[in-house]
Amino acid sequence: MPVTPLPAKLAGPPLSDREAITDVCYAAFASLDHADEQLFMSVITPDIHTDVAGTICNGVDELKAKVFERIGKKLDTIHYLTNIRVSVDTPTTARVTFAGQAVHCRIGKGSEPGPNRYTTGANYRCVVVKSDGVWKMKEMESYYIWAEGDPSVMEG
Numbered sequence: 001m002p003v004t005p006l007p008a009k010l011a012g013p014p015l016s017d018r019e020a021i022t023d024v025c026y027a028a029f030a031s032l033d034h035a036d037e038q039l040f041m042s043v044i045t046p047d048i049h050t051d052v053a054g055t056i057c058n059g060v061d062e063l064k065a066k067v068f069e070r071i072g073k074k075l076d077t078i079h080y081l082t083n084i085r086v087s088v089d090t091p092t093t094a095r096v097t098f099a100g101q102a103v104h105c106r107i108g109k110g111s112e113p114g115p116n117r118y119t120t121g122a123n124y125r126c127v128v129v130k131s132d133g134v135w136k137m138k139e140m141e142s143y144y145i146w147a148e149g150d151p152s153v154m155e156g
Contacts, residue, residue: 005034008042018086020135021094021128028137029079029100032072040068043136045129050140053120074156076105092130099123100142104153115150 008027015023024043031040041060050057050067057063071077084098102120109116127139 003034005030005036005039008039017088017094017130017135021086021088021096022084024128024135024137025081025084025096025098025124025126028140029081029102032068033077033079035072037064037068037072040064040072045131045136045138048138048140052140052142053122053144070156071104071154074107075153076107076110078103094128094130094135096126096128097124098126106153106156116153118147118149118151118153120147121145 005027010023027039027043030036031043041064044060044063046060048057048060048063050063052067055066057066080101081098082100084096087095089095100122102122103110104118104120106116122142122144124143125139125141126137128135129138130136
Protein backbone atom coordinates (compact mmCIF):
# COMPACT_ATOMS: atom_id res chain seq x y z
CA MET A 1 0.00 0.00 0.00
CA PRO A 2 1.56 3.33 -1.06
CA VAL A 3 2.30 5.94 1.58
CA THR A 4 0.60 9.29 1.02
CA PRO A 5 2.79 12.33 1.74
CA LEU A 6 1.69 14.95 4.22
CA PRO A 7 -0.09 17.94 2.65
CA ALA A 8 1.69 21.18 1.78
CA LYS A 9 0.12 22.95 4.77
CA LEU A 10 0.96 21.04 7.91
CA ALA A 11 -1.34 20.77 10.92
CA GLY A 12 -0.26 21.97 14.34
CA PRO A 13 1.52 25.06 15.60
CA PRO A 14 3.37 27.23 13.09
CA LEU A 15 6.90 26.19 12.22
CA SER A 16 9.80 28.48 13.07
CA ASP A 17 11.49 30.06 10.06
CA ARG A 18 14.39 27.60 10.31
CA GLU A 19 11.98 24.63 10.51
CA ALA A 20 9.87 25.95 7.62
CA ILE A 21 12.95 26.48 5.45
CA THR A 22 14.16 22.95 6.15
CA ASP A 23 10.67 21.62 5.42
CA VAL A 24 10.76 23.29 1.97
CA CYS A 25 13.81 21.17 1.10
CA TYR A 26 12.27 17.96 2.42
CA ALA A 27 8.96 18.66 0.69
CA ALA A 28 10.59 19.43 -2.68
CA PHE A 29 12.19 15.98 -2.76
CA ALA A 30 9.18 14.21 -1.18
CA SER A 31 7.06 15.64 -4.01
CA LEU A 32 9.24 13.72 -6.49
CA ASP A 33 9.22 10.53 -4.41
CA HIS A 34 5.41 10.58 -4.28
CA ALA A 35 4.77 12.17 -7.70
CA ASP A 36 2.78 14.83 -5.84
CA GLU A 37 2.42 17.83 -8.14
CA GLN A 38 0.48 19.91 -5.61
CA LEU A 39 3.27 19.52 -3.05
CA PHE A 40 5.88 20.23 -5.75
CA MET A 41 4.19 23.48 -6.80
CA SER A 42 3.67 24.59 -3.19
CA VAL A 43 7.39 24.81 -2.38
CA ILE A 44 8.91 26.51 -5.45
CA THR A 45 8.78 30.06 -6.78
CA PRO A 46 7.51 30.73 -10.31
CA ASP A 47 10.98 32.02 -11.30
CA ILE A 48 12.97 29.15 -9.76
CA HIS A 49 16.44 28.48 -11.18
CA THR A 50 18.05 25.05 -10.80
CA ASP A 51 21.23 23.36 -11.92
CA VAL A 52 21.00 19.74 -10.79
CA ALA A 53 23.18 17.07 -12.39
CA GLY A 54 23.78 19.35 -15.36
CA THR A 55 20.07 19.87 -15.98
CA ILE A 56 19.48 23.61 -15.91
CA CYS A 57 15.94 24.91 -15.49
CA ASN A 58 14.72 28.49 -15.51
CA GLY A 59 11.18 28.87 -14.25
CA VAL A 60 8.54 26.55 -12.90
CA ASP A 61 7.31 25.31 -16.30
CA GLU A 62 10.78 24.18 -17.37
CA LEU A 63 11.46 22.56 -13.97
CA LYS A 64 8.15 20.75 -14.09
CA ALA A 65 8.83 19.43 -17.61
CA LYS A 66 12.49 18.48 -17.14
CA VAL A 67 12.38 17.17 -13.55
CA PHE A 68 8.90 16.50 -12.17
CA GLU A 69 7.49 14.90 -15.33
CA ARG A 70 10.72 12.97 -16.06
CA ILE A 71 11.71 11.89 -12.54
CA GLY A 72 8.63 12.23 -10.34
CA LYS A 73 6.23 10.56 -12.74
CA LYS A 74 8.43 8.10 -14.65
CA LEU A 75 10.63 6.63 -11.91
CA ASP A 76 10.32 5.22 -8.41
CA THR A 77 12.60 7.35 -6.23
CA ILE A 78 13.71 7.81 -2.65
CA HIS A 79 15.68 10.92 -1.69
CA TYR A 80 17.54 11.15 1.62
CA LEU A 81 18.63 14.59 2.85
CA THR A 82 21.15 15.03 5.65
CA ASN A 83 23.61 17.53 7.14
CA ILE A 84 21.13 20.36 6.54
CA ARG A 85 22.46 23.79 7.50
CA VAL A 86 20.26 26.89 7.32
CA SER A 87 21.37 30.53 7.33
CA VAL A 88 18.43 32.93 7.70
CA ASP A 89 20.10 35.97 6.15
CA THR A 90 17.16 38.40 6.26
CA PRO A 91 13.51 38.07 7.34
CA THR A 92 12.70 36.98 3.76
CA THR A 93 15.83 35.22 2.44
CA ALA A 94 17.79 32.17 3.51
CA ARG A 95 20.55 29.91 2.26
CA VAL A 96 20.54 26.15 2.78
CA THR A 97 23.19 23.50 2.22
CA PHE A 98 22.78 19.75 2.60
CA ALA A 99 23.98 16.41 1.33
CA GLY A 100 21.60 14.14 -0.51
CA GLN A 101 21.42 10.58 -1.71
CA ALA A 102 18.95 9.74 -4.44
CA VAL A 103 17.89 6.22 -5.39
CA HIS A 104 16.21 6.09 -8.81
CA CYS A 105 14.53 2.89 -9.99
CA ARG A 106 12.57 1.83 -13.02
CA ILE A 107 8.92 1.75 -11.94
CA GLY A 108 8.15 -1.47 -10.09
CA LYS A 109 11.66 -2.86 -10.66
CA GLY A 110 13.53 -1.53 -7.61
CA SER A 111 13.79 -4.87 -5.82
CA GLU A 112 14.71 -6.87 -8.91
CA PRO A 113 18.35 -7.71 -9.63
CA GLY A 114 19.98 -6.22 -12.67
CA PRO A 115 20.29 -2.76 -14.17
CA ASN A 116 17.18 -1.24 -12.60
CA ARG A 117 18.71 1.32 -10.23
CA TYR A 118 20.83 4.44 -10.38
CA THR A 119 21.96 5.97 -7.08
CA THR A 120 23.72 9.30 -6.64
CA GLY A 121 25.28 11.29 -3.82
CA ALA A 122 25.53 15.07 -4.04
CA ASN A 123 25.99 18.30 -2.14
CA TYR A 124 23.28 20.93 -2.58
CA ARG A 125 23.02 24.68 -2.16
CA CYS A 126 19.64 26.42 -2.17
CA VAL A 127 18.22 29.90 -1.81
CA VAL A 128 14.82 30.05 -0.13
CA VAL A 129 12.63 33.16 -0.01
CA LYS A 130 9.60 34.14 2.02
CA SER A 131 6.65 35.66 0.18
CA ASP A 132 3.20 36.26 1.66
CA GLY A 133 4.36 34.51 4.82
CA VAL A 134 5.39 31.29 3.03
CA TRP A 135 8.96 30.03 2.42
CA LYS A 136 9.66 28.69 -1.10
CA MET A 137 12.69 27.52 -3.00
CA LYS A 138 14.07 30.06 -5.49
CA GLU A 139 17.42 28.46 -6.45
CA MET A 140 18.99 25.03 -6.22
CA GLU A 141 22.39 23.82 -7.34
CA SER A 142 23.99 20.44 -6.86
CA TYR A 143 27.47 19.04 -7.14
CA TYR A 144 27.53 15.29 -7.63
CA ILE A 145 30.17 13.41 -5.65
CA TRP A 146 29.44 9.86 -6.78
CA ALA A 147 27.07 7.67 -8.76
CA GLU A 148 26.45 3.94 -8.89
CA GLY A 149 24.33 1.76 -11.13
CA ASP A 150 22.85 2.16 -14.58
CA PRO A 151 22.53 5.82 -15.67
CA SER A 152 20.09 4.82 -18.43
CA VAL A 153 17.51 4.40 -15.65
CA MET A 154 17.20 8.20 -15.69
CA GLU A 155 15.70 8.00 -19.19
CA GLY A 156 12.57 6.44 -17.70
